[in-house]
Amino acid sequence: MISLLRRYPVIxxxxxxxxxxxxLHAVGTQNAGRWVATIYVGGFxxxxxxxxxxxxxxxxxxxxxxxxVAMIATLAVGEYIASxxxxxxxxxxxxLEDFAGRRAKRDLSALLDRSPRVAHVLLxxxxxxxxxxxxxxxxxxxxxxxxxxxxSEIVPVDGSLLTDTGSFDQSSLTGESMPVAREAGQEVxxxxxxxxxxxxxxxxxxxxxxxxxxIVALVRAAEDSRSxxxxxxxxxxxxxxxxxxxxxxxxxAISGDSTRFAEVLVLATPCPLLIAAPVAFLGGLSRAAxxxxxxxxxxxxxxxxxxRSAAFDKTGTLTQGRPEVIDIRPSEGFGADEILxxxxxxxxxxxxxxxxxxxxxxxxxxxxxxxxxxxREEATNGVVATIDGRTVVVGKPAFVADLAPxxxxxxxxxxxxxxxxxxxxxxxxxxVLADDVRPEAADVVSxxxxxxxxxxxxxTGDVRSTAEAVGQRVGITQVRAELLPPEKVRLARExxxxxxxxxxxxxxxxxxxxxxxIGVAMGAKGATAAGDAADVxxxxxxxxxxVDAVAISRHTLRVALTAIWIGIALSLVLMIVAMTGIIPAxxxxxxxEFVDLATILYALRALRGPLKR
Numbered sequence: 267m268i269s270l271l272r273r274y275p276v277i278x279x280x281x282x283x284x285x286x287x288x289x290l291h292a293v294g295t296q297n298a299g300r301w302v303a304t305i306y307v308g309g310f311x312x313x314x315x316x317x318x319x320x321x322x323x324x325x326x327x328x329x330x331x332x333x334x335v336a337m338i339a340t341l342a343v344g345e346y347i348a349s350x351x352x353x354x355x356x357x358x359x360x361x362l363e364d365f366a367g368r369r370a371k372r373d374l375s376a377l378l379d380r381s382p383r384v385a386h387v388l389l390x391x392x393x394x395x396x397x398x399x400x401x402x403x404x405x406x407x408x409x410x411x412x413x414x415x416x417x418s419e420i421v422p423v424d425g426s427l428l429t430d431t432g433s434f435d436q437s438s439l440t441g442e443s444m445p446v447a448r449e450a451g452q453e454v455x456x457x458x459x460x461x462x463x464x465x466x467x468x469x470x471x472x473x474x475x476x477x478x479x480x481i482v483a484l485v486r487a488a489e490d491s492r493s494x495x496x497x498x499x500x501x502x503x504x505x506x507x508x509x510x511x512x513x514x515x516x517x518x519a520i521s522g523d524s525t526r527f528a529e530v531l532v533l534a535t536p537c538p539l540l541i542a543a544p545v546a547f548l549g550g551l552s553r554a555a556x557x558x559x560x561x562x563x564x565x566x567x568x569x570x571x572x573x574r575s576a577a578f579d580k581t582g583t584l585t586q587g588r589p590e591v592i593d594i595r596p597s598e599g600f601g602a603d604e605i606l607x608x609x610x611x612x613x614x615x616x617x618x619x620x621x622x623x624x625x626x627x628x629x630x631x632x633x634x635x636x637x638x639x640x641x642r643e644e645a646t647n648g649v650v651a652t653i654d655g656r657t658v659v660v661g662k663p664a665f666v667a668d669l670a671p672x673x674x675x676x677x678x679x680x681x682x683x684x685x686x687x688x689x690x691x692x693x694x695x696x697x698v699l700a701d702d703v704r705p706e707a708a709d710v711v712s713x714x715x716x717x718x719x720x721x722x723x724x725x726t727g728d729v730r731s732t733a734e735a736v737g738q739r740v741g742i743t744q745v746r747a748e749l750l751p752p753e754k755v756r757l758a759r760e761x762x763x764x765x766x767x768x769x770x771x772x773x774x775x776x777x778x779x780x781x782x783x784i785g786v787a788m789g790a791k792g793a794t795a796a797g798d799a800a801d802v803x804x805x806x807x808x809x810x811x812x813v814d815a816v817a818i819s820r821h822t823l824r825v826a827l828t829a830i831w832i833g834i835a836l837s838l839v840l841m842i843v844a845m846t847g848i849i850p851a852x853x854x855x856x857x858x859e860f861v862d863l864a865t866i867l868y869a870l871r872a873l874r875g876p877l878k879r
Contacts, residue, residue, distance in 0.1 A: 276357040280306075284350045291347075303346035310353050311337050313550030332507050332534050339514075340529040340851055348532055351855035382422040382456065382478070386414040388466065404473045410471045420460045424476040425467035426451055433461035437445040506834060510841060515589070517845035526847055532854040533840040534859075542829035542865035550822025552719035557814045558806035564799045570784045571819040575766035576719050577758060577778075578711075580681075580703060580726035580733055581620075582771035583788055583809065584740055589620055589683060589701035591627035595676060596695035607633040607694045612651035612658045615641035620685050621649070623699050624660075647750075648830075662748070663729065666693070683732045707740040707809045713813050715741070720763055725778065727755045752776040769812055772799075786812060822872045827853050829869040836861045 271310060283306045300645035314334055340349040385407045389398040399414055407413065412428065415421055415657035421434065432444045434836015436458045445461060448454055454467050457478025473479050514530035529531040554561050561567055578584050594602040610628030613621035614635060628635065632717045634789035641651040650669075659669050663686045663776055667673040670688035676696040678684055687694040711722060723744040726733045733747035746757060758768055758778050768775075779785030781799045785799035788807070840861070846856055 270311040274357065276310075277354065280350065280354045280357055284354065287347070287350065299703065300346050303350050304341055307341055307346070307349045307353055313548050314356075316388075318716065331737050332510055332531070333555050336528070336531040337533065339531050343525045343528045343851075345525065345528055345851040347481055348528070348855045349850035350851060352532060355855060355859055363710050365857065382420045383409075383836070385422040386416070388414055399588070407469050408474055409469055409472060413467050413469060415460045415465045415467060417460055417462050417464060419460050421454055421456050421460065421467065421478075422476075423456045423479075424471040425454050425456075425469045427454050427468040428468055429463075432463065432465040434458035435461070451472060452569065454805070459742040464734045477866065483508055490714055502830060502834065506534075508839075509838070513838075513841050513845060517847075520845075521847060523853070525846070526845065529847065529849060529851045530844045532851050533844050533858055534837055539863065542833060543826045545866055545869040546826035546829055546872040549825075549870060550665065550818055553873055554815060555819045557811065557818065558819070559811050560803045560813045561815070561819075562801050562803075566784065567819045567822050569765050570767060570802065570815055571823040573765050573767045574719060574763040574782060575721040575723075575761050576714055577723050577725050577761060577766060577768045577780075577782070578742065579770035579775050580724055580736055580769075583769055584669045584707045584724070584742075585701040585703050587701065587771060589623040589699035591623055591697055592682070592700045593698035594695065595698065597672075597693050599692070600689070600694045602695075603631065604631060605689075607636065608656075608658045608689065608694075608696055609655060609660045609685065609687055611636040611638055611653050612641065612649050612660050613636065614638065615651060616643050616649040616660075617644075618649075620683060620699055623701075624685060627697075628866060656690050659705055660685055662727075664748070670694075676733055677838075678729075679735075682727060682735075703736055703739050704809050710813055711741045714816070717816070721761070723757075725749055725768075727751075727754075751777045755781045758782050761841055769809075786815065824873040825869060832868055833861060833865040836864065 283302065287299040287303045289306065290296070313339075318331065318334065333352065337349050337352050340346070340352065377454070382404050384401050384877045385404045387400050387402050387407065388411075389400055407423050412426065413422065427448045427450055430450050432448045432454070434448060434454060435445045436455060454465075455478065456471075456473075469550070473633035481697075484559070510531060514534070517530050518524055518527040544564075547567055550567050551561055551564065554567075561570075563585050581587055581589075588815045591606070594606055596602050596605050606624070607629050610625045610633065613624045615638065639652045641649060643649045644661065644665065647665040648659060651658050651660075658779070659666050663673060663675055666688045669879075670691055672693040673686060673688065674693065676684050676686075676698065678698065683699050685697045687697070707814065715722060722742055723746065724733060724737050724742045725746050727749050728747055729757060730745070730747040733745050737743065737745040749757070754775075755778050758766065758781050765783035767784040767786060768778055769786040769788070770779050771788040775787070779787060785800035785804040786800065786804065788804050793802040802815055804815070840849070840854070840857060843849055849857070
């Protein structure tokens with residue numbers, strides 16, 4: 267009772283008052299019991315009315331009025347035991363919602379509970395005689411610290427592996443069920459669980475910038491956000507309230523007995539509407555998290571469940587996002603290694619996905635990157651750098667052509683992309699890269715097209731020939747290419763029908779993700795800016811998770827609405843029966859608890875159900 271009193275004080279006090287009133291009734295002092303119940307319920311009514319008035323001032327008219335009228339009516343006709351049961355039912359609804367909510371969001375909570383809090387920092391790690399281990403809060407780890415990760419421990423921050431080999435469970439990050447092997451120098455993500463051997467890693471990012479902490483931040487935002495469940499229930503509030511009052515008033519008018527008014531209204535209390543929908547949405551958020559899809563609140567679930575248009579970025583979204591240099595075509599006066607070396611040196615200052623492929627190509631050929639004295643990136647167009655006194659430009663053909671009039675377009679095959687180069691105003695050549703289409707992309711586009719997505723379009727900054735080739739392979743016929751970020755934003759805002767979903771990857775997609783009704787970021791590779799701007803972040807490196815997000819959202823919304831209708835239908839049937847007078851007020855109040863339970867149990871169905879890919 268003490269723990270109950272602390273956690274749910276209204277429930278505990280109501281139970282104590284209820285027992286006291288029954289005791290007074292049993293010893294023949296009904297009037298005393300009536301006064302105790304009236305005073306207590308009257309205080310509860312005053313508190314409820316105060317909350318309701320503040321909500322009305324804020325422009326929110328909800329379902330509390332039904333419970334308020336039911337309590338006043340039962341007191342007015344002398345059904346004080348029923349009035350206490352209504353108070354207990356309303357207060358008990360909080361406990362039921364809390365229990366069902368914990369069950370529904372257990373996978374969200376599991377992510378938060380697993381968040382690493384302590385890191386083992388190795389002091390004097392280079393000492394051959396043994397380093398000293400110091401435990402520090404994970405937030406105090408700085409880039410460059412050498413950390414010890416013991417067997418079965420969670421990696422606290424993103425780092426590079428220093429030991430020869432290691433095995434890490436990344437299931438909480440990517441959904442990959444099998445442990446992944448890592449070798450010295452390879453990246454190890456925070457949140458991974460170390461295998462059965464101790465490992466040393468060098469911190470490459472602080473805690474706040476690491477993969478797992480970003481996921482935790484997204485989960486907290488999802489958990490703390492106010493989902494649309496209140497609005498969803500309130501859509502039914504006015505008509506349901508009106509119908510309940512009409513039925514209760516009709517029963518009173520026909521019978522001539524004011525008690526009948528109270529007997530009908532006790533079966534109209536709104537707990538099923540207020541509790542079932544939030545539980546369903548929490549279940550949907552939790553199920554999505556388990557599938558590697560983080561949704562930033564229940565409002566996102568409702569939006570994505572109703573999506574009618576979908577737009578996709580190309581590179582890193584419909585394609586693998588890891589292009590490789592397959593051909594180097596220098597122009598006259600330049601050598602292949604020369605332009606690759608210059609391009610890779612300049613691309614050190616670019617965040618574009620092609621830049622990484624160019625740098626890898628130079629590294630594989632053993633070409634040392636040259637010092638850059640000045641560099642700037644022109645968003646989505648390319649990079650301009652000064653190397654050994656020469657001005658090097660790498661980027662799109664139109665961008666390079668503005669600075670080197672002799673630039674000529676390269677003939678590309680399906681799936682190929684090109685980085686054009688100019689040195690000191692002269693066209694220097696073309697680097698041809700290939701980025702394979704994701705194997706699941708065509709199936710994802712097909713699924714969306716056959717599941718009520720009326721329009722699918724590609725919005726990309728890449729050249730038209732490459733974009734159209736990729737679109738043809740994945741089944742997207744509408745392709746808008748060579749777009750700047752503002753153009754992507756404008757097209758996303760104009761796209762019909764609504765709501766529209768934008769799926770992207772990378773920093774340059776952040777503006778259009780933020781401008782869309784639903785922004786979906788492929789965040790498995792750490793696209794922080796895109797993840798911050800998006801409403802949905804996919805932790806698994808698979809476009810198929812977009813289907814999971816849509817399917818889970820639709821299932822969740824369907825469950826929430828069905829739970830509401832179950833509550834309404836059961837309440838209406840019981841109210842109609844109560845109009846005959848065969849359900850006393852006390853029995854009706856108790857019966858309503860079973861209606862609550864039925865709707866909550868149904869709402870928990872949002873935690874399961876087959877994914878349809």
